[in-house]
Amino acid sequence: MNDIDTLLHEHNIDKQEIEELLQQNEKLQAIKLVFDKTGLGLKNSKDIVEAIQRKETHYTEDNSSSNSNVSVKTFSKNGQLTVKLKLNNQPEKVVFPSDPDWAEVKRIMGDKPELIAYEKEYLENPTKFQSQKNTLFIEDEGxxxxxxxxxxxxxxxxxxxxxxxxx
Known part of the structure; x- marks a missing residue:
């Protein structure tokens, strides 16, 4: 449990400003304010604002998402699913079920049917995906x-x- 007033004081955030935003039905602005000034992540920022809204003095920090800059994209081309993962400041890369980062993909996406089917197909016939691995390259915006x-x-x-x- 973390004390909200201590956290706000450490980051020079005026609690009254958050309360005023909440009174004006500007909850998203209040969350953005906490997010921008604390760097705690979106979920924790939301939890803090909602705790303030409920007049609570403490909140529980969610540490389950240690990588706040993680994204997973999936797309299908010619019936073939491709899964791309971007971790923090690393370039986006294609990820297969045999990749060590596959656990991160599963954590983020959960048990989506298309992901389960892709994983099953890959595990049954990984050589089918070998040509895809050989032709893939990482391309950044530059x-x-x-x-x-x-x-x-x-x-x-x-x-x-x-x-x-x-x-």
């Missing part, structure tokens, strides 16, 4: 921009060549 710039440069050179060759 490399996409360079591809566009390079394509534009090549296009410009071709146009200039065509103009001068016809003169």
């Amino acid at each position: 490399s996409r921009k360079w591809k566009v710039v390079l394509l534009a440069a090549v296009f410009t050179i071709v146009i200039i060549y065509l103009i001068y060759s016809n003169s």
Whole structure:
């Protein structure tokens, strides 16, 4: 159990400001304020604001999500599911059930039917996915921009060549 007043004082947050936001039905703004100033994560920030709303003096910190900057994306292409995981500041990567980070995917996504089917299919025939592993690469936003710039440069050179060759 953590004392709310102590936490607010440590982070220079005015409890009255949170209470005023709650009175104005601006609960999301109150949560954002706590989230931005404490860095505790969204769930803990919400729990603190709701404890203040209930006039409680303590809250229980949720430590179950130690990686607050974790995201999982799934998409299907040609009937083949792909699972991508982004941990903290690391680049996004494709994850398979044999990957050590698969446990994190399962923790976040739970027992979604498509994920269970994907895992079962992978475990039954991992060689089917081997070609997918060999052709995968990590692409960040910066490399996409360079591809566009390079394509534009090549296009410009071709146009200039065509103009001068016809003169």
